[in-house]
Amino acid sequence: MKTLIQLILSVVILFFFVSCSETTAPSGQSDESTTEQESGQAFVDDDESAKNILQVAVGSKDHSTLVAAVQAAELENVLVNAGPLTVFAPNNAAFDKLPEGTVGELVKPENKSTLSRIIKYHASPGNYQIDMLKDGQSLFQASGHYIKITKKDDEVMIGDAKILGTVQASNGVIHVIDGVLLPPEN
Numbered sequence: 001m002k003t004l005i006q007l008i009l010s011v012v013i014l015f016f017f018v019s020c021s022e023t024t025a026p027s028g029q030s031d032e033s034t035t036e037q038e039s040g041q042a043f044v045d046d047d048e049s050a051k052n053i054l055q056v057a058v059g060s061k062d063h064s065t066l067v068a069a070v071q072a073a074e075l076e077n078v079l080v081n082a083g084p085l086t087v088f089a090p091n092n093a094a095f096d097k098l099p100e101g102t103v104g105e106l107v108k109p110e111n112k113s114t115l116s117r118i119i120k121y122h123a124s125p126g127n128y129q130i131d132m133l134k135d136g137q138s139l140f141q142a143s144g145h146y147i148k149i150t151k152k153d154d155e156v157m158i159g160d161a162k163i164l165g166t167v168q169a170s171n172g173v174i175h176v177i178d179g180v181l182l183p184p185e186n
Contacts, residue, residue: 050170053087054079057174065095065103072107073116078142083171084127086139088158090180098180117143121183127173130156130166143183 054076057063066089070076079087095103106115120143128139135151139158147159156163161179168174 052080052171053083053085053169053174056167056169057087057089062091062093062176063089065092066090069103069107069115069119072109073112073119075116075119078123079171081171084125085172086124086126086128087172087174088122088124088161088163088177088181089174090122090161090177091164094161094177094179117183118180121145121147121181128175129173130163130175133158133163141183145183147181 051059054070057067057070057079070079079085105111106118121141123142124139125142133139133149133151133156135149137149138146139149141147150157158175158177159179159181161177161181163175164178165176166173167176
C-alpha cells in the first residue's frame, strides 16, 4: 500500500513538473507560427491606452501604403517606442504621385535597406508641434539627414511636401503630408 501511494505521488509530481515547463506563445499561437518579425512592442494588444503612432497609422484608411511600407521595412517597433517622435506621414495620394511601380519595387525584400532609409527620412526624434516649426528651420531626421522647413502664410512645408494636418499620438505627433520625402543619396 505504501508503495502504491509513493508511485501515485511520483506520477503527480512528474506531471506537475512537466506541465510547468511547457510554455505557450502569446494569443494562443504555437511557437512555430510566431515569427521574429511578429515580436516586440508593436504586436502587443492594448485597447485601453492612447494610440501610438503605429496604431494611428494602421487605423487610417488614407495611410495604408505607408503602413505596408513600414511593415515591409520591419520598422513597426520603432513607431511604438516611448518617443517622443515626429512623423511626417505621406498619405496614399502622395505615394500615387511616384512613378508607376516604385512602391512595388521598394517593398521587395532585396530593397529593404533602401525602403528603411526612406521611411526613416520621414521621422524626426523629438516632439515638433506645427506651431514649433519655423521658416528656414532644419530638422534632423532618423535617417541621419537634415530637412528644411518653409513657412509661407498658413502653409507649412517639409522639403517639397505640404503639411495637410496633424494628429497627436501617445508617443509623439504625426503630420500628414502630400508628398513622399526622398533622402539625399549620400
